[in-house]
Amino acid sequence: MYRYRTLRRSLVTLLWIGVSLFYLFPYTWMVMTGFRNPIDTLTMPPRFIFQPNLEGFRYIFTTTGFQHYLVNSIIVTVSATVLIIATAAPAAYALTHLKTRGRAFLLVILVARMVPGVAVVIPFYLVAAKLGQLDTYHVLILIFTAFNLPFAIWLLRSFFREIHPELREAAIMDGCSELRVFGRIMLPLAAGGLVATGVFVFIAAWNEFLFALVLTNSQAPTAPIAILGFRTEYGTQWGAIGAAALLISTPVIVFAIVMQKYLVRGLTMGSIR
Template sequence: MKQQKRIYAIIFALTTLIVLLAFSFPFIWMLLASFKTQAQIMSTEQFFVFKPTFNNYINVFQEYDFMKYVINSFVVAAGSTIGSLILGLPAAYAIARYRLHSLGLIILVARIVPGISFLIPWFIIFSKVGLVDTYTALILSHMLVGLPFIIWVMISFFEGLPHEIEEAGLIDGCTRSGVFTRIVLPISVPGIITSSLLSFIFSWNNFMFSVILAGDKTKTLPIAVFNFLSYSEINWGALMAAACIITLPVLIIALLAQRYIVSGLASGAVKG
């Protein structure tokens, strides 16, 4: 029996390793290619064994002024996430507590509708008011994706909280808004962090709205990476270095937030 369990464990470990390698191979190739020259990237004999170079990263920041695009992407992603939280958390709480399912359905439809259908109306509106190539236009357009997502994630989270906690707060003299800000939000930290992280990632990686509404002043990272593609050739080394730069902040944020999500779930758990 023990030997059979050991065999099953080995098979499970090997299967997990194969799946992990299959899904992580594109990222491994991207990371290795960012330290190669164009000739090394095209050579199949130098996939793992090659002389690394940092010229791709140096060129990305010196020749392409990539730090400006990093700042633009961070401002837009952070602004859209904060704006979505300010509007989305009270909306999700109201929908969950007052059973406003029809309003929730409307928000869900807004999330389901393809974002490309909003491009022309957004561009016409923002061009009329002179907001094209501004942070305001990009933040508002990215909230079109982040706001419905945060609302729908937090609706289920608020519905799972026990009503007794809120009733105790009301008995102690808190207003409904006081219960929301002082009691509900602190114990909802895991859901808030999770929805904020995913909303930030959606905005960070968004290409569609930025390609229409962004200009030279507000160009974001996905648009900057797209500029590495040309009809004559593709600068694979710089492209992979830029892709690594885009991926790195998201990985760092996810690793840092993971600890807070776990601790928040443990501290915010309530047994009825």
């Protein structure tokens, strides 16, 4: 019996190791690509032992000005995330706890989430061009906000629904204004939800590609645009792609690990109600 249990546990462990390796392989390969000579990336069978170098990193920083793209990504993503949370939190609170015609509004805002970006990117381009706002941070920030706001409102609404309405009513009876209830009672209680929502919208804005591609030129292009440029008509810069991909994915991965418990909470919210 003991031997059977040990064997079973070992098999399960092995299975999980296998699954982990399977899932981690693309990321591992990407990291290796960033530190390898291109010939080591292309060789068949694949070469796992190689002489690491920083040529890909040197190339992206000294030749392509990748730091400019990274800074743009940080500015746009952080601004959009802050704006989304600042807008979505009161909206979600109002839709949950105040007597509003929320249901219709909730359905309406979902439409913005359902429209594929590619269907509206050209109209957005023309409007931005007419307003002289092409290639600016704020046009990206506004569009990222508009596209992620419905998701943020829906997600935050689930968190606000977990807070008992009696809390609000008691505070109101004690003389709190609606703004004070929201700021002093509801927001602290929903802090976990705010962080979880922030993580999701941060990741979505950080990885956004289509609008950044069409609406930016030399001033505000973001990091994912730079990666595309490493595949050219005269060859693919494998080292540069690996190095840039590593730099782009690292903040998201670190952020996701740090906020892991909120992320899981956000994903499972509403599943046991």
